[in-house]
Amino acid sequence: MAAHPRVGVIAEGLRRAGHEVRECNAPLGFDTAARVKMLAQPWRVPALGTRLARCWARLAWRSVRGPRPDVVVVGYLGHFDVLLARVLFGRRRVVLDHLIGAADTGRDRQVGHGVRQPLLRAVDAAALSSARVVVVDTEEHRETLPAKHREHAVVVPVGAPDEWFAPEPAPAESPLRVVFYGLFTPLQGAATIGSAIARLTDRPIRFTMIGSGQDKQQALDYAGSAETVTWHDWIASADLPALVAAHDVCLGIFGTGPKALRVVPNKVYQGAAAGCAIVTSDTPPQRRAFGDAARYVAPGDPAALAAALAALAENPDELAKLKHASSTAAREKFTPAHVVEPLLAKLTELGFGR
Template identity: 30%
Template structure:
């Protein structure tokens, strides 16, 4: 056991997300985890925005209705602990837990990962920014931020966003990069050859900029290039209509594949695509797929932005950072990649891989959680006195 703090893992952790699995695994391996009280309400729901209709919403509501009495009982009967770790998507968890954690004298560390308000209102535009629902979501997430003693985000850009949007003291925030699950994503031999294969996989959400990828594929005159687009989600119907109106001869669309099959799909690709959305959130994130692609050693095209620059201050030879929301920029990068002599494996990611290696991510996660009870940790009710005070977080990805 490497660390002295006694940690309890608690809440409705979304273990369908690699981020959650990586964080929980790191704490189990490196910390004194005295117990776990998890109730997995999100099983089988990859895209929360796709929970539609009265029956879908009622099903989720009933799961939560059952979950919290069970979780509260398990919390009150759990072994003595110093820190309660609440994994993503835990805003409601933190608010429910708040009085009980105070009762037991424990601190709350919340892996917020990213902002619910930013996702629902700013990025996916599921609610009007000036509407009542948007204000409720903002107030709800701010209350969760007040309740937590420490908050973990995935990038410095997201930490800055939280500090400014929810008026939080920067010292309350920490950064742990997402990383990739090493048991899945590593360099593999190519099993598919022939045409130059460009691969995108992910949920069809605005952040990914799927329409720009589709437009780039349509404008591609090079028939030696084949585009493989895997996914579904919020924008599936819009993309389907776009393709039905004007089919693309050199592209194939696959609804979904098993997670365990993704590593070989990446290995078989000559080039992988990241995210290309126009939103501020799209610029702040370093998505799962980017870490997975790097871990697999595959070449990458993704949008430029503050998040990407945290990882690639100077992009290596097999990474192309392009302007967001531009099919022409995507296509130009694809053609450059096809005609370049970059190395698919070996040295291009040296230095970057070390920073996102499982050991580095685990050490960063443990350090962030341990700071919850550090002497200089900010009290849960600590709020910034002014809106403008950007966080100057250290680069915690390289531990």
């Protein structure tokens, strides 16, 4: 769950609601980047099939050993596992967290040519048809589902794991400390951040950039020789909450693609939970989630991002208010217990949990 905190948030939320949660996990060993690479290099697909068969055998064995569950929640990236869950438990009991669509991810990772997109859409369609309830993260994401699946869909915000609420937020001070972490995909708009860094070298602002991925080199190129930024390939998951909490501002996403305009990324929820002020792109789902508890800039606009950060660096009182507002929003709406409420209501509607 360190690699995919969304799964842990839903599990913990269900526990907080008084439900018994049993975890059944057989790691595939391929992260999202590796799976996308297989799409670009189809000769690698047999390796996926072999590992998947082994994992399914372990999952099936573990699943039948305990009591029969009332509901089976298949975590995101479970496009294939949901097929197994349907066979083992029947469609009525299956909940699929469709946080990431296969076709959507392929487009975001620039795998959108030839027969690959139709194949990815077929994978999505099979997964959606295998579940009685489909969980998505925003209303905009729900609207992208085929019409026949929308009535079975429920919006559950990504939220933040409990450990992100634990660190003591750092007091606002100069220089302004800004952090970004992620996989440097087009959705995240890392090049926009790099360009903003280059515009702020003469301001009392220090950046910490964490992660690696397809757009990192472009972000490095755009930032140029700025000495106000520290780059990390990654930070251990257990250390990340405290490191983020030691900053004043957590950056969200700034991509301009369709997917970037309909998501609220986990780093926004997590950064707010850690007590940071949030600066992110001005999109309907992010405004709906955080309202006045964040600062918004036009997607893909480095000048606007630089101006927003410069304004916070120059106004410590405003920065302190924004940090408090984001933290309050996270604690009031985006803890595990809060985010699962729509899912619990949907399950009750279907006759579970009564």
